[in-house]
Amino acid sequence: MVFHDQPDPKEREFDRSLRPGSFAEFVGQQQIRDNLGIAIQAARGRREPLDHVLLCGPPGLGKTTLAHLIAAGMGTDLVITSGPALGAPKDLAGTLTRLQRDQVLFIDEIHRLPKVLEEYLYSAMEDHAIDVVLDPGPSGRSVRLGVQPFTLVGATTREGLLTAAFRSRFGIVERLEPYPTTDIEQILLRAAVRLQVTLEPAAAHLCAERSRGTPRMALRILRRVRDLAQVQQKPAIDAGTAQQGLERLRIDALGLEEVDRKLLRALIQRGDAVGLKTLAAMVDEAEDTLEDVLEPHLIRCGLLARTPRGRVATAAAYRHLGLPEPPGPRPGELPFAP
Numbered sequence: 026m027v028f029h030d031q032p033d034p035k036e037r038e039f040d041r042s043l044r045p046g047s048f049a050e051f052v053g054q055q056q057i058r059d060n061l062g063i064a065i066q067a068a069r070g071r072r073e074p075l076d077h078v079l080l081c082g083p084p085g086l087g088k089t090t091l092a093h094l095i096a097a098g099m100g101t102d103l104v105i106t107s108g109p110a111l112g113a114p115k116d117l118a119g120t121l122t123r124l125q126r127d128q129v130l131f132i133d134e135i136h137r138l139p140k141v142l143e144e145y146l147y148s149a150m151e152d153h154a155i156d157v158v159l160d161p162g163p164s165g166r167s168v169r170l171g172v173q174p175f176t177l178v179g180a181t182t183r184e185g186l187l188t189a190a191f192r193s194r195f196g197i198v199e200r201l202e203p204y205p206t207t208d209i210e211q212i213l214l215r216a217a218v219r220l221q222v223t224l225e226p227a228a229a230h231l232c233a234e235r236s237r238g239t240p241r242m243a244l245r246i247l248r249r250v251r252d253l254a255q256v257q258q259k260p261a262i263d264a265g266t267a268q269q270g271l272e273r274l275r276i277d278a279l280g281l282e283e284v285d286r287k288l289l290r291a292l293i294q295r296g297d298a299v300g301l302k303t304l305a306a307m308v309d310e311a312e313d314t315l316e317d318v319l320e321p322h323l324i325r326c327g328l329l330a331r332t333p334r335g336r337v338a339t340a341a342a343y344r345h346l347g348l349p350e351p352p353g354p355r356p357g358e359l360p361f362a363p
């Protein structure tokens with residue numbers, strides 16, 4: 026399993042316990058916070074529900090957290106569901122018709138909402154009503170059910186999979202980017218206070234640097250180094266403990282884990298561009314995980330390039346793994362090479 030993907034239930038509980046309770050505690054992403062803050066204040070002033078919000082970005086950057094903060098900001102409850110959980114029209118119809126006035130409906134992984142349900146959602150979002158088909162067929166009857174004015178907050182790691190029609194129905198679209206190291210340090214230091222452990226600034230810096238700009242990953246690293254400090258009976262998490270913890274987790278200076286290095290080594294061994302399917306099979310990961318979780322960071326670090334012929338390891342990847350660079354330009358640097 027990839028360390029920074031798919032948290033297990035225990036980790037989810039840990040995440041929840043450290044989740045910021047207000048916009049003030051939400052570190053970084055200043056512009057998104059400002060935009061949402063203004064929209065919330067204005068909607069409240071008009072006594073209207075907030076416009077529908079779409080939150081896009083890689084896993085672990087704070088989409089679910091923001092959904093909670095939006096509901097809290099509007100002074101209402103958050104009703105939580107997800108694309109995969111809404112399998113049939115009756116599931117979505119039930120959820121929509123049960124909503125109370127001004128409530129916030131959070132649909133996580135909204136790109137995985139079955140296409141047939143999009144129409145329902147559109148009419149609920151725009152007309153505050155849905156037409157439920159009673160008996161399908163040419164003489165099909167349907168009833169119109171009312172839906173209370175509500176705010177839809179959708180979260181997605183794959184914005185590209187949403188149709189333009191769907192995206193355009195959200196009045197507010199915000200994209201989360203990985204956090205700068207200083208923001209992650211702040212998140213870690215705050216978490217340490219909540220966990221009642223002493224985290225030395227140098228240790229916070231080290232953990233932050235290797236967390237791919239992702240709060241969830243940073244908090245998981247903190248959890249592991251906290252264990253280490255406790256077992257070693259250290260009064261504080263210092264740089265030495267953090268370093269040791271990161272080594273144990275085999276997270277390197279660029280935040281790469283074993284699976285990332287395996288992927289790069291597989292590419293290098295091939296010595297040629299590789300398609301997504303083949304690469305997924307080579308490293309035994311799902312194609313989705315590869316595209317959503319592994320590749321973006323490798324691309325950001327300049328270790329992997331996508332070319333029209335497939336994925337290639339760059340010269341920097343050879344250097345990072347301590348391998349001798351092959352002579353001549355790498356395919357990654359000549360994307361249109363024959």
Ligand SMILES: Nc1ncnc2c1ncn2[C@@H]1O[C@H](COP(=O)(O)OP(=O)(O)OP(=O)(O)O)[C@@H](O)[C@H]1O
Nearest residue numbers: 040043044051052084085086087088089090240241
């Ligand atoms: N800006 C932030 N400030 C402080 N803590 C944060 C921030 N963003 C995220 N976190 C912490 O990181 C954890 C993961 O964030 P969250 O669950 O909101 O991510 P997500 O984007 O919904 O991820 P996924 O796509 O996997 O659902 C949260 O529990 C929270 O504790």
Ligand SMILES: [Mg+2]
Nearest residue numbers: 088089090133
């Ligand atoms: Mg989430």
